[in-house]
Amino acid sequence: MISINNLSFHFGSRPMYEDANLHIKPKDKIGLIGLNGTGKSTLLRIIVGEYKPDGGSIQMSKETTIGFLNQDLLSYETHESILLVAMQAFEEALSLQKEIDKVLVEFENNFHDNLVDKLAGLQERFEALGGYTMQAEAEAILEGLGFTTEELQQPLASFSGGWRMRVMLAKILLQKPSLLLLDEPTNHLDLPSIKWLETYLERFEGAVVIVSHDREFLDKTTNTTVEVSNSKLNVYAGSYSYYVEEKAMRNEIQKGAYENQQAHIRQTERFIERFKAKATKAKQAQSRMKQLERLERIEEVAPDAAKVNFSFKFNVQPGRHVLRLEQMSKAYGDKVIFKDTNVHVERGDKIALIGGNGKGKSTLLRIIAGTEPIKGKRELGHNVIMSFYAQHQLESLSVENEMLQELQQAGSGKTEMELRTLLGSFLFTGDQVFKKIKVLSGGEKSRVALAKTLISEANFLMLDEPTNHLDMQSVNILIQALEQYEGTFIIISHDRYFVENVATKIWYIEDYQLKEYPGTYHEYETFQEKRDKEAKKQVAETPEAKQVQQKQPREKSEYNQLNNQLKQVNRQLSDVEKQVQQLEEKLAAHESELADPKVYSDVELLQQVTAKFEKVKKELDVAQEKWEELMLEVEDLEAKLAE
Numbered sequence: 001m002i003s004i005n006n007l008s009f010h011f012g013s014r015p016m017y018e019d020a021n022l023h024i025k026p027k028d029k030i031g032l033i034g035l036n037g038t039g040k041s042t043l044l045r046i047i048v049g050e051y052k053p054d055g056g057s058i059q060m061s062k063e064t065t066i067g068f069l070n071q072d073l074l075s076y077e078t079h080e081s082i083l084l085v086a087m088q089a090f091e092e093a094l095s096l097q098k099e100i101d102k103v104l105v106e107f108e109n110n111f112h113d114n115l116v117d118k119l120a121g122l123q124e125r126f127e128a129l130g131g132y133t134m135q136a137e138a139e140a141i142l143e144g145l146g147f148t149t150e151e152l153q154q155p156l157a158s159f160s161g162g163w164r165m166r167v168m169l170a171k172i173l174l175q176k177p178s179l180l181l182l183d184e185p186t187n188h189l190d191l192p193s194i195k196w197l198e199t200y201l202e203r204f205e206g207a208v209v210i211v212s213h214d215r216e217f218l219d220k221t222t223n224t225t226v227e228v229s230n231s232k233l234n235v236y237a238g239s240y241s242y243y244v245e246e247k248a249m250r251n252e253i254q255k256g257a258y259e260n261q262q263a264h265i266r267q268t269e270r271f272i273e274r275f276k277a278k279a280t281k282a283k284q285a286q287s288r289m290k291q292l293e294r295l296e297r298i299e300e301v302a303p304d305a306a307k308v309n310f311s312f313k314f315n316v317q318p319g320r321h322v323l324r325l326e327q328m329s330k331a332y333g334d335k336v337i338f339k340d341t342n343v344h345v346e347r348g349d350k351i352a353l354i355g356g357n358g359k360g361k362s363t364l365l366r367i368i369a370g371t372e373p374i375k376g377k378r379e380l381g382h383n384v385i386m387s388f389y390a391q392h393q394l395e396s397l398s399v400e401n402e403m404l405q406e407l408q409q410a411g412s413g414k415t416e417m418e419l420r421t422l423l424g425s426f427l428f429t430g431d432q433v434f435k436k437i438k439v440l441s442g443g444e445k446s447r448v449a450l451a452k453t454l455i456s457e458a459n460f461l462m463l464d465e466p467t468n469h470l471d472m473q474s475v476n477i478l479i480q481a482l483e484q485y486e487g488t489f490i491i492i493s494h495d496r497y498f499v500e501n502v503a504t505k506i507w508y509i510e511d512y513q514l515k516e517y518p519g520t521y522h523e524y525e526t527f528q529e530k531r532d533k534e535a536k537k538q539v540a541e542t543p544e545a546k547q548v549q550q551k552q553p554r555e556k557s558e559y560n561q562l563n564n565q566l567k568q569v570n571r572q573l574s575d576v577e578k579q580v581q582q583l584e585e586k587l588a589a590h591e592s593e594l595a596d597p598k599v600y601s602d603v604e605l606l607q608q609v610t611a612k613f614e615k616v617k618k619e620l621d622v623a624q625e626k627w628e629e630l631m632l633e634v635e636d637l638e639a640k641l642a643e
Contacts, residue, residue: 001024001025001026001028001060001061001064001178001179001207002022002023002024002047002058002059002060002061002064002179003023003024003057003058003059003060004020004021004022004023004024004047004056004057004058004233005021005056005057005058005059006019006020006021006055006056006057007019007020007021007022007046007053007055007056007057007058007233008020008053008054008055008056009039009042009046009051009053009054009055010054011042015231016038016039016042016231017039017043017053017231017232017233018231018232019056019232020056020231020232020233021233022226022233022235024179024207024209025207026178026206026207027205027206027207028207028208028209028223028224029201029207029208029210029221029222029223029224030207030208030209030210030222030224030225030226031210031212031218031221031222031224031225031226031239031240031243032044032209032210032211032226032228033211033212033218033225033226033227033228033240033243033472034227034228034229034471035471035473036441036443036444036471036474037441038228038229039228039231040183040211040228041070041183041211043228043233044068044070044181044183044209044211045070046058047066047181047209048066048068048181063178064178064179065175065177065178065179066177066178066179066180066181067172067173067175067177067179067180067181068172068181068183069165069168069169069172069180069181069182069183069185070181070183071165071183071184073164073165073168074161074164074165074168076156076164076168077156077157078155078156078157079155079156079157080155080156081152081153081154081155081156082142082147082151082152082154082155082156082159082167083135083138083139083142083152083153085156085167085168085171086138086141086142086167086170086171086174087134087135087138087174088171089138089171089172089173089174089175090129090130090131090134090174092129093126093129093130093131093134096122096125096126096129096131097126097131099122100119100122100123100126100575103115103118103119103122104119104575104578104579104582107119107579107582107583107586108582108585108586116619119579123572123575127568127572132567132568132569132571132572133564133567133568134174135567136564136567137174138170138174139152141170141173141174141200142166142167142170144193144196144197144200145166145169145170145189145193145196145197146163146166146189146190146192146193146356146357146358147163147166161188162187162188162357163188163357165187165188166188166189166193169182169185169197173200176206177206178206178207179206179207179208179209180201180204180206180207180208180209181209182208182209182210182211182212183211184211184212184213185197185210185212186212186214186217186494186495187468187469189494190355190356190357190494191354191355191356191494191496192356193356193357194214194217194494197221198217198220198221201221202220202221208221208222210222213467213470213471213472213475213495214494214495214496214497215240215241215472215497216495216496216497218239218240219239219240219241222239222240223237223238223239224236224237224238225238225239225240225242225243227243227247230299251301254298254299254301255301257298258298258299258300258301261295261297261298265292265295268288268291268292269292271284271285271288272285272288272289272292276289312454312455312481312484312485312486313486314385314457314458314459314486314487315457316383316385316457316459317383317459318347318381318382318383318384318385318459318460318487318488319347319381319382319383319384320346320347320381321344321345321346321347321379321381321382322345322346322347322349322380322381322384322460322488323343323344323345323368323378323379323380323381323384323460324342324343324344324345324377324378324379324381325341325342325343325344325367325368325374325376325377325378325379326342326376326377326379327340327341327342327375327376327377328340328341328342328343328367328374328375328376328377328378329341329374329375329376330360330363330367330372330374330375336512337360337363337512338360338364338374338509338512338513338514339512339513340376341512341513341514342514343364343368343514345368345460345488345490346488347381347488348486348487348488349488349489349490349504349505350482350488350489350502350503350504350505351489351490351491351503351504351505351506351507352490352491352492352493352499352502352503352505352506352507352521353365353490353491353492353507353508354492354493354494354499354506354507354508354521354524355508355509359509360509361464361492361509362390362464362492364509364514365388365390365462365464365490365492368462368490369386369388369462383459384459384460385456385457385458385459385460386458386460386461386462387453387456387458387460387461387462388453388461388462388464389449389450389453389461389462389463389464389466390464390465391446391464391465391468394442394445394446394449397437397445397448397449397452398437399436399437399438400436400437400438401436401437402433402434402435402436402437403423403428403432403433403434403435403437403440403448404416404419404420404423404433404434406437406448406452407419407422407423407448407451407452407455410452410455410456411456412455412456412457414455419433419455420433422451422454422455423448423451425451425477425481426447426448426450426451426474426477427447427473427474427477428444428447428448441469442469443469443470443471443474446466446468446469446470446474447470447474450463450466450478450481454481454485458487459487459488460487460488460489461485461487461488461489461490462489462490462491463489463490463491463492463493464491464492465492465493465494466478466491466493467493467495467498475495475497475498478498479498479501479502482502483501483502490507491503496521499521500520500521500522503520503521504518504519504520505517505518505519506519506520506521506524508524562637562640565637566634566637566638569630569633569634569637570634572630573627573630573631573634576623576626576627576630577627579623580620580623580624580627583616583619583620583623584620586616587613587616587617587620590609590612590613590616591613593609593613594609594610594613
């Protein structure tokens with residue numbers, strides 16, 4: 001499908017790739033991983049031709065079609081509905097639909113055999129392209145990505161950036177390219193949508209290359225891992241979990257080989273130093289020097305992920321009760337978020353608040369922080385010092401400040417050495433701490449803002465999507481920091497690995513109430529799966545359900561197939577009904593002509609009008625016959641669906 005050979009690419013004088021190689025085969029599911037700044041997104045742009053390589057070649061088969069999800073798509077603006085935007089994926093079918101409509105209009109004034117043949121050809125091609133089912137497909141994918149049926153007709157411009165990115169993802173999925181390139185697709189998805197996308201990609205028949213920091217997502221969607229490291233593309237024949245184990249094994253082998261080679265080099269250097277001045281050994285010493293020059297050096301194994309060696313402490317201990325919300329209600333107009341719910345946070349709680357977007361998670365954090373008005377009682381505990389991190393707070397960083405300055409102004413009273421140690425834990429080393437905020441990437445700003453939050457002397461942290469824009473190494477650092485943090489925290493995150501490793505309680509919102517599960521995320525998932533099974537079992541045992549089961553023993557997929565088929569036939573029926581109506585109008589016009597006595601006085605004119613009448617009548621008979629066939633098909637499908 002795609003062959004990358006000896007790829008070289010530089011940003012200025014900085015080498016991103018040197019003699020890198022990769023082969024993408026049909027049906028490959030590749031996870032592309034590496035530290036931020038190593039060139040993962042750059043590689044995707046090279047593949048689609050946005051960047052030109054400095055050396056090497058990229059060969060692609062003619063049949064290869066590419067769908068590329070990237071952050072640039074957020075700039076797309078339109079007031080068309082999100083359904084129409086997603087349906088732009090069916091470009092040829094939509095173009096054919098316009099041609100079909102033009103032909104039907106032309107029938108009103110110019111009805112002839114060539115036009116009938118043209119319409120038949122257009123409709124046949126339209127059906128082959130899935131034209132009759134494209135709207136149903138678009139609706140299904142948009143709803144799978146979290147949109148409600150009512151929202152499908154709303155303009156794209158009315159949605160936030162994250163939701164617009166979902167629309168662009170839906171459009172790409174509907175195009176069904178032979179190769180999907182997805183750059184951080186989970187950044188804008190909530191947990192239900194991530195799970196839906198996992199299922200979709202498992203069934204996707206083409207090849208996929210995914211850049212993501214969500215290791216559980218990678219485990220469920222990929223079977224090959226490609227690590228970008230040292231300007232090379234290193235291939236591991238398995239998912240991310242396999243990569244972690246295999247890389248540890250490769251590192252052990254490389255470490256041993258490196259140490260053996262270093263011992264050999266030291267021994268050779270000692271020989272050269274000792275004998276280079278002796279006439280009897282000078283030739284041998286010279287030979288050894290040439291051997292060292294020709295020696296292909298084994299690289300030293302880079303140290304494992306950075307370790308947090310900073311103590312996150314606070315001076316003021318809070319009381320046992322950190323926060324209470326009693327009989328709390330919250331609504332925006334007619335939209336109810338919470339209704340008479342109670343919230344209790346105890347000292348030392350490590351809480352993850354999870355669920356779909358739009359359920360009220362961020363609203364709850366703002367309520368807890370005291371920035372959102374409510375009905376009910378809010379009571380903050382004794383000596384509680386709060387710190388709130390959210391993505392919009394990146395804007396509050398002083399862009400003209402250097403990183404070190406920004407942390408010094410946070411008012412923690414920590415020394416420069418302590419702050420440099422902290423920034424080192426967040427992957428900023430040496431003179432990097434003097435970089436100005438304005439030159440940092442989104443991920444780097446996130447790390448600075450997180451570091452600033454953690455040194456705030458707060459004993460109660462609230463973190464809203466802290467892992468967005470962080471690479472895996474940075475996520476690991478945050479996990480380590482929260483593991484050693486002795487205070488209380490509430491996090492919102494869709495990163496299941498992160499949640500599993502930091503939270504001991506799970507909060508979720510259901511029926512306008514905040515509910516709690518006292519355990520880890522995977523324990524909560526098991527609990528929910530069991531609860532869903534029991535609920536389905538109870539529903540299945542009701543008399544109404546049993547009656548439905550007797551009527552509908554088929555699999556859901558068969559039902560959906562029949563339903564889609566019914567929609568397709570109904571659309572064909574609608575087209576034929578328009579055709580019948582137009583032919584009936586034409587026939588009535590010819591009948592009027594035949595009723596005119598003047599026509600009968602001209603034999604040639606009478607023959608022409610009669611021929612037109614007979615021709616239209618014949619076409620009408622064919623169209624009516626087609627209408628009857630489609631009506632019978634509709635009735636048959638409706639009967640099957642009702643069984």
